[in-house]
Amino acid sequence: MDQDIVIVGGGAGGLELAARLGRRLGRREGRRRVLLIDRSIFHLWKPTLHEVAAGSLDSHQEGLSYPFLARRNNFSFAFGELTGVDPVARTIELAAVKDEAGDRLIPPRTLPYGTLVLAIGSGSNLFDTPGAAEHAHFLENVADAEAFNRHLVAAFLAAAYSSHRTLNIAIVGAGATGVELSTELIEGHDELSSGLAEDQRFGLTVTLVEAAPRILGGLPERVADKAVRALEAKGVRLLTGAKVERVRADGLDTTAGDVPADLTVWAAGVKSPERNRAFALETGRLNQFIVDDHLRTSAPGVYAMGDCAEAPGPGGRPVPARAQAAAQQAAYLSRTLVDPSRDPGPFVYRDRGSLVSLGGEGGVGSLMGGLGGPNFLVEGLIARWVYMGLHLDHHRAIIGAPRTLLLALSRLLHRRVSGRLKLH
Numbered sequence: 214m215d216q217d218i219v220i221v222g223g224g225a226g227g228l229e230l231a232a233r234l235g236r237r238l239g240r241r242e243g244r245r246r247v248l249l250i251d252r253s254i255f256h257l258w259k260p261t262l263h264e265v266a267a268g269s270l271d272s273h274q275e276g277l278s279y280p281f282l283a284r285r286n287n288f289s290f291a292f293g294e295l296t297g298v299d300p301v302a303r304t305i306e307l308a309a310v311k312d313e314a315g316d317r318l319i320p321p322r323t324l325p326y327g328t329l330v331l332a333i334g335s336g337s338n339l340f341d342t343p344g345a346a347e348h349a350h351f352l353e354n355v356a357d358a359e360a361f362n363r364h365l366v367a368a369f370l371a372a373a374y375s376s377h378r379t380l381n382i383a384i385v386g387a388g389a390t391g392v393e394l395s396t397e398l399i400e401g402h403d404e405l406s407s408g409l410a411e412d413q414r415f416g417l418t419v420t421l422v423e424a425a426p427r428i429l430g431g432l433p434e435r436v437a438d439k440a441v442r443a444l445e446a447k448g449v450r451l452l453t454g455a456k457v458e459r460v461r462a463d464g465l466d467t468t469a470g471d472v473p474a475d476l477t478v479w480a481a482g483v484k485s486p487e488r489n490r491a492f493a494l495e496t497g498r499l500n501q502f503i504v505d506d507h508l509r510t511s512a513p514g515v516y517a518m519g520d521c522a523e524a525p526g527p528g529g530r531p532v533p534a535r536a537q538a539a540a541q542q543a544a545y546l547s548r549t550l551v552d553p554s555r556d557p558g559p560f561v562y563r564d565r566g567s568l569v570s571l572g573g574e575g576g577v578g579s580l581m582g583g584l585g586g587p588n589f590l591v592e593g594l595i596a597r598w599v600y601m602g603l604h605l606d607h608h609r610a611i612i613g614a615p616r617t618l619l620l621a622l623s624r625l626l627h628r629r630v631s632g633r634l635k636l637h
Contacts, residue, residue, distance in 0.1 A: 218550055219305065219326035221295050223251035223279055224259055225607060226519040226539025227332030232611045233547035235288030247288035248324075250307070251279060254292060257355050258607050259334075260536055263390055265358035266478070267397035268365065272355050275624065282611055293322065295333060298492040300512030305329065328514050328550060331502060335520035335534060338482025338499070344460035345385075349479035352390060361478065365398075368475055369405060369415075378415035383465055383474035385457050386481025387423035388431065392440055393570045394478060395419045395449045420450040420472050422465065424481070427453055431533065432567050443571045457481075483534045485521050497523040501531075506559035508546060518542040524560065532562045540607070568603065 220231050231249040238246045255276035257265070264270035283290040297306030303326055310319035336353050339345040350361040372380040382398060384391045402417040421428065421444070428444075428451065429437040444451060455469035460479075465472040485500035495503045495511035502510050502517035504524050510517050518524075519539040526532035532542075541562060548557045608617040 217246055217248065217326065218328045218330065219248045219250065219324065220330045220332060221250045221305065222332035222334060222519070222521070223249055223253070223256050223290075224332060224334050224519060224539065225536045226543045227251075227330070228256055228282065229540055229607070229610050230330060230332070230518070230543040230546055231288045232282065232286040233543060234550060235283070235286040237547065237551050239287060245283075245287060245289045248291060249279065249283065249288055250291045250293050250295070250324075252292070252294040253355060254279060255355075256282065256611075258536075258604060260389075261604065262352045262355065262358045263394040263397055265355065266350075266352055266361045266365070266394060267401050268362050269397050269401055272359060276355070277608075277612065285612060291324075293319070295331075296321075296488070298329070298331075298494065298512075298515070300493055300515055303327070303329075303514065326514075329516070330546060330550075331510070331515065331517040331521055332519045332539070333485075333521045335483050335485040335499075335501065337479055338484035339479065340482060342457055342460060345457075345479055348460045348462050349385065349477045351479055352394070361476075364476060369402075372415040372417075372475075373409060373413040375415070378413075379418070380415060381418045381420070381464075381473045381475050383420045383422060383472050383477045385422050385460075385465070385477065385479045387421045387425075387428035387451070387453070388480065389429065389567070389569050391421055391423075391478075391480040392428060392444065394480065395421050395444060396447060396571050399447045399449060418450060419448075420452055420474070422455050422457060422467060422472060423451075423453045424456040425453065429569065432569070436567070436569065440569055440571060447571075483520060489521070499523070507549065508542060508560055516546060518546060524562075526562045527564070533564075535567070536603075536607075537565055538562055540610075 218234060220227050223231070227249065231247055234247045235245065255278050257272055257276045261270055261275065265272045279290040292310065293307035295305060296308045299305070304323050305326060307322045307324065309317050309321045311317050337351050350364065351357045352361065368380055372378060384395055398419050399417065406414050427434070427437050429440055441451065452467070452469055452472065455467040457465050457467050459466040460477055464474040465477065483499065487500060489500045489502065490496050493512065494515065497503050501521055501523040504510055504517050504522050506525055508516045508518055508522065508524060519542065520534040524532040524542070532538050542560060545557065545560045605617050605621055608620060612620070
């Protein structure tokens, strides 16, 4: 292959693709062939953002530096945010980089590419709900999760010394993120309360609001039923069939009534940003780049993968926005781009099941369709091990098995010493 590959977006899929290509292509003519661009300087597995938000995971301990990963996997890394694509000139535009005071550190840049892969992810779908953008927190990236955690710690402190000593949190959207966040918040509060004086303990109410008739709509009903029982046992208030009509600073207006909330998290829906429409590529209803069954966009030499791509999937529906889909697409594109002369055939998404963390050592329900058929259900401690295994397998793909083992051991020891909840 005579041209360089530029990958924009260092999420699970983009990073795994860069690592696979970097290791396989190696160096040629004294330079690395693959360039990864991301607007963050370190990588964190996106399915763990709810743990960062709740304070049960330290992003600075768990995060992996992109320059370190680039050196280890033989690709290059550049810091920046995509603002434009010119398929004719085969160039991309990166925004200026500024510090917290607004002073410019790096000017806008124009970079050439031979082959471009867009893996820039997606954002939240607010469904034009009034007040959502102003009053709700989001969990789209590490910065969002850390910002929510800072507000959460402040709210914990205020509730502990308030006259009513209660804290209300509302989570809009009962998909995997909403369900997992609710359990992390409950368990974090329980751990905090056990260390407070009696007159500083406060009550926490977590309300999970879902417009659909049931939670975890993308998963089989048996999994959702298990999750409902686990959530109710933990004290999470479930409000299904309730559409949010307005988000206020102090709560939600829903079709099922008022929901008081000191903090609101929006975890409903997936939609790519409007700026995707300005990149001279065909986009769909949710601003995702429309790709064919080879993950090619409407422009020659430009591919898209992960949440930012609308790819044909099973039953005529798009490939779902899941980490496993991005990982499968990374494996597929690595074969395609290493040797473009060979056609690997169309990309076929295979649903290998879904896992939902419900906290604790035995509080995980899962469906592993690829192991025992569409109705094979695992739960409890076995499911917890499988859930942890998926996380570790992602790390293994980018840093290798020995370093993954050390990372897992380090995290375990840190939690044993510092406790489950991070308040600083």
